[in-house]
Amino acid sequence: MDLLTFIRDIPDFPKPGIIFKDITPLLNNPEAFKAAIDQLASRYAGKRIDKIVGIEARGFIFAGALAYRLGTGMVPVRKKGKLPYKTLSETYELEYGTDTMEVHEDAIKPGDHVLVLDDLIATGGTLAATCRLVEKLGGSIVEVAILIELSFLNGRAKVKEYPYFTLLTV
Ligand code: AMP
DSSP states (O other), rough: OGGGGEEEEEESSSTTTEEEEEEEHHHHSHHHHHHHHHHHHHHHTOOSSEEEEEEEEHHHHHHHHHHHHHHHHHEEEOOOOOOOOOOOEHHHEEESEEEEEEEEETTTTTOEEEEEEEEEEESSSHHHHHHHHHHHHTOEEEEEEEEEEEOOTTTTGTTTTEEEEEEEEO
């Protein structure tokens, strides 16, 4: 099954010049969604993973399903101001301005083996900030996993110190 056929390109969303990769057709199709989770599950089955970190918002969908499937905990990393308990935060540069990601300070214990998962890597800034949060809490990153890599942006260079896996590359 070619999962790329379930990713829809939306030109000029959310602003001119961006081609948005819409994953909702993949989520909408039972076989495609199952195949995506199954491929990730078969890669990580049998490895020690204590927590799967999912990045707001579409990363939550995959991290939740995979955590259930593998029997691990799930940790949400969210944009600033959304998490209710005490948080750690990491700020990173955007093309214009900065963005901040947060995690609950008790979400990962020192020595936890952590898989970091998001739907898409563009510049890599979001994933790199998330990895710094995991490491600040003492987690050990097993791998950074992505559904779709936009290879022309070379975002994987920002997370090159970690094992890296992408299901799809465009
Ligand atoms: P970045 O920090 O540049 O790697 O951006 C990654 C985050 O922005 C991910 O959580 C993606 O869901 C979202 N994102 C960035 N570019 C796109 C795109 N072209 N299509 C869909 N989502 C995107």
